[in-house]
Amino acid sequence: MNRLTEKPAYAVLFISEREVDPAPEGYPEADVATMEKVSKLDGFLGFDNARTGKEGIFISYWSDLDAIERWKNDPLHKSVKADGKKKWYDAYRTVICKIEHFDEFRRSFP
Numbered sequence: 103m104n105r106l107t108e109k110p111a112y113a114v115l116f117i118s119e120r121e122v123d124p125a126p127e128g129y130p131e132a133d134v135a136t137m138e139k140v141s142k143l144d145g146f147l148g149f150d151n152a153r154t155g156k157e158g159i160f161i162s163y164w165s166d167l168d169a170i171e172r173w174k175n176d177p178l179h180k181s182v183k184a185d186g187k188k189k190w191y192d193a194y195r196t197v198i199c200k201i202e203h204f205d206e207f208r209r210s211f212p
Contacts, residue, residue, distance in 0.1 A: 106163055111166075112198060112200055113164075113201055114196060114197070118194040121192075122153065129189075139179075
């Protein structure tokens with residue numbers, strides 16, 4: 103689900119390495135809690151994600167840098183991020199990009 107438009111927006115790329123099988127203890131619950139919270143935040147526009155084995159990317163879309171900063175400083179987000187460093191992730195990096203253009207195609211099936 104994305105609410106991107108042609109006007110500039112921002113993407114936060116979270117590129118990570120972690121075990122997936124079995125899912126690390128506590129990870130699925132933390133993922134659900136953070137997605138429930140972030141989906142209600144002003145300025146959150148949606149997300150895309152993909153994972154191939156241990157390597158994954160989660161891309162969240164935002165209306166502006168202030169919205170990203172509010173999410174970065176959110177107490178739940180900070181807590182889950184700390185748990186991720188201690189328990190779940192072998193490595194990760196975050197990249198913030200300005201989106202100058204967005205185009206989308208989806209085939210319609212009868």
